[in-house]
Amino acid sequence: MTEEITRLANGLTVITHTMPHLETTSLGIWVGVGSRHERADENGISHFLEHMSFKGTASRTAQAIAEEIEAVGGELNAATGLETTAYFARVLKGDEGVALELLADILLNSRFLPDELEREREVILQEIAGTRDMPEDIAFELVNDAAYPGQPIGRTILGPAANVRRFTPADLSAFLKRHYKPQRMVLSAAGATQHAPLVRHAEALFGRLTQDQGAGEEPAQYHGGVRWRQKRFEQSHLALAFEGPSYRDNAYFTAQVFSGLFGGGMSSRLFQEAREKRGLCYSIYSSAWGLGDTGLLAVHAATGTELMASLIDVTGAELEDVAGRGPSAAELNRAKAQLKAGLLISLESSSARAEQMARHMLAHGRIVGSDELIRKVDDVSVEDVALFAQGLTARRPSVAVVGAGKASERLASEAAQRMGRGSVSSEARTA
Numbered sequence: 001m002t003e004e005i006t007r008l009a010n011g012l013t014v015i016t017h018t019m020p021h022l023e024t025t026s027l028g029i030w031v032g033v034g035s036r037h038e039r040a041d042e043n044g045i046s047h048f049l050e051h052m053s054f055k056g057t058a059s060r061t062a063q064a065i066a067e068e069i070e071a072v073g074g075e076l077n078a079a080t081g082l083e084t085t086a087y088f089a090r091v092l093k094g095d096e097g098v099a100l101e102l103l104a105d106i107l108l109n110s111r112f113l114p115d116e117l118e119r120e121r122e123v124i125l126q127e128i129a130g131t132r133d134m135p136e137d138i139a140f141e142l143v144n145d146a147a148y149p150g151q152p153i154g155r156t157i158l159g160p161a162a163n164v165r166r167f168t169p170a171d172l173s174a175f176l177k178r179h180y181k182p183q184r185m186v187l188s189a190a191g192a193t194q195h196a197p198l199v200r201h202a203e204a205l206f207g208r209l210t211q212d213q214g215a216g217e218e219p220a221q222y223h224g225g226v227r228w229r230q231k232r233f234e235q236s237h238l239a240l241a242f243e244g245p246s247y248r249d250n251a252y253f254t255a256q257v258f259s260g261l262f263g264g265g266m267s268s269r270l271f272q273e274a275r276e277k278r279g280l281c282y283s284i285y286s287s288a289w290g291l292g293d294t295g296l297l298a299v300h301a302a303t304g305t306e307l308m309a310s311l312i313d314v315t316g317a318e319l320e321d322v323a324g325r326g327p328s329a330a331e332l333n334r335a336k337a338q339l340k341a342g343l344l345i346s347l348e349s350s351s352a353r354a355e356q357m358a359r360h361m362l363a364h365g366r367i368v369g370s371d372e373l374i375r376k377v378d379d380v381s382v383e384d385v386a387l388f389a390q391g392l393t394a395r396r397p398s399v400a401v402v403g404a405g406k407a408s409e410r411l412a413s414e415a416a417q418r419m420g421r422g423s424v425s426s427e428a429r430t431a
Contacts, residue, residue: 003357003367004195011183011211014202015357015367016195019350025096026351027189027198028088029103030358033179034081035159036152036291037217042175043152044159047080048124049172053087054078055116057109062116065102072098082153083291084362090351093192097201100187104205107180112169121164128158135402136300139239142227142400147241147296153220182209188358191350220294224396228412233403236305238312240415241298241398247290247363253376254384255297259288260335261327261385262318263299267334269318274301280311292363297392305404308411316418323393326386339377344370393419 006014035046054076055062069076074091076099087107089099131137141156148154158164187202222243245251263270263286274280284301303311327335346352347370360367397419401412 005361005367006195006199008182008199008203008207010207010209011181011185012202012206012209013186013361014195014199015186015188015361016193016198017190017353017357018193018195019191019353022191022350023093024090024350025093025099025189025191025193026088026090026349026354027096027099027103027187027191027193028086028354028358029107030084030086030186030188030355030362031180032084032184032186032362034083034085035155035157036082036220037179038152038155038159038175040152040155041163042171043155044124044157044163045167045171045175046085047157047159048120048164048167049176050078050080050085050087051120051124052112052117052172053106053110055120056111056113057105058111059109060102060105065106069099069102074099076102080157082157084359086355086358088351088354096189096193096198100198100201100205108206108209112172114169117167117169117172121167124158124164125161128161128164131156131158135233135235135237136239136302138229138231139237139300139400139402140298142229142402143239143241143298143398144296146225146227146398146400147222147243148220148294149223149225151220152218153291153294181211182206183211184362185209186358186361188354188361190353190357220291222294224398226412226416227398227400228408229400229402230405230408231403232405235302236308236404236408236411237300237302237400237402238308238315238411238415239298239300239400239402240315240419241296242392242395242419244288244295244297245290246293246295248292249290249295250376251384251388252288252290252295254380254388255288255290255295256339257332257335257377257380258322258385258388259286259297260338261331262286262322264335265338267331269322269331270299270301270315273318274311274314278310278314280307280314284311284315296398302403305407305411308401308404308407309414312411312415312418319389319393319419323386323389326382326389329382332380332382332385336377336380340374343373343377 072095078087281303399415401408
């Protein structure tokens with residue numbers, strides 16, 4: 001299993017990983033542009049652009065795009081994140097050219113017709129409305145705002161409804177022209193693919209793109225604080241976060257291991273103590289994610305309002321215990337095994353592999369080999385995890401509580417006090 005990499009003259013990178021045992025290929029264009037590259041008045045436009053890219057080009061209608069990919073048994077989709085937007089496909093062996101031509105067409109020749117835009121505007125507004133019925137989504141939206149207030153990465157990817165209602169075809173075209181530059185694009189393919197033909201095809205389709213610097217991004221500044229929402233749900237939801245390392249920091253692997261043993265599985269501390277021993281909740285988990293210049297270690301749990309105070313206390317006590325005594329060797333090894341298994345299992349999926357290679361190239365300028373990843377996980381020690389936990393307890397937390405009615409404000413403040421030096425931000429209250 002080997003990768004081949006070619007950079008076109010205009011800066012677009014082509015990566016392939018031939019997996020000869022497969023009969024399908026996953027491929028896509030990953031663009032190093034996402035919601036963190038938006039101004040406040042543009043928030044949501046990356047996601048809107050991703051939707052509109054499938055709604056017709058100079059030579060294909062939206063229906064023709066769907067019919068052409070499905071005529072060869074393929075799939076076509078896209079996704080928007082904070083730092084990247086991806087347009088990807090999966091097809092049978094030999095049909096990579098069909099997929100690549102469609103991807104090139106929607107990226108280079110989308111028309112953003114007014115009628116199509118109005119229909120898709122309503123679809124996205126319904127998508128936004130749907131998140132209002134999901135307390136977990138609301139909690140994470142609020143905790144991200146507490147962590148990075150007034151900053152692009154603290155805003156939602158979908159954007160506010162007010163922005164979505166006023167985006168025009170000209171807005172989409174201007175954003176695409178300003179940000180979608182070939183040096184920010186990676187064509188990644190894994191599976192039954194061959195490198196040289198894909199490079200030739202990419203050169204023919206994308207070679208006319210011209211390189212320039214493009215627009216930059218606002219550096220992240222973590223703050224922390226408290227948010228809440230009084231709207232009642234069947235359960236109260238707690239989202240708790242601390243600043244973590246970026247994916248460029250070696251401590252990122254320590255954060256991943258810590259998250260695994262803290263709340264990453266059924267053997268994790270939070271699952272065992274909060275659910276199995278005390279019955280305080282059905283679900284509780286932690287996650288660690290990184291961006292180019294910052295990251296978050298987050299915990300989410302949902303429970304009855306009357307149990308939330310106990311759940312907060314258990315979470316704080318477990319964090320303090322890891323910081324004070326460190327993890328046991330056994331739980332450290334379990335967390336490492338889970339993380340390594342996830343990394344290696346992903347290599348068996350062509351779609352996951354194509355995405356991994358593209359993200360590595362955008363983040364690091366190279367493919368990080370599995371041996372290197374495993375070594376970095378293995379290098380994490382008991383002392384590393386204890387020091388990482390100590391660092392969390394010394395930082396100001398970001399806390400959000402949703403669904404507890406009038407008690408939401410009090411519980412969020414109690415969680416911040418229990419976890420660290422958080423302070424209530426009165427202007428953050430949302431009814």
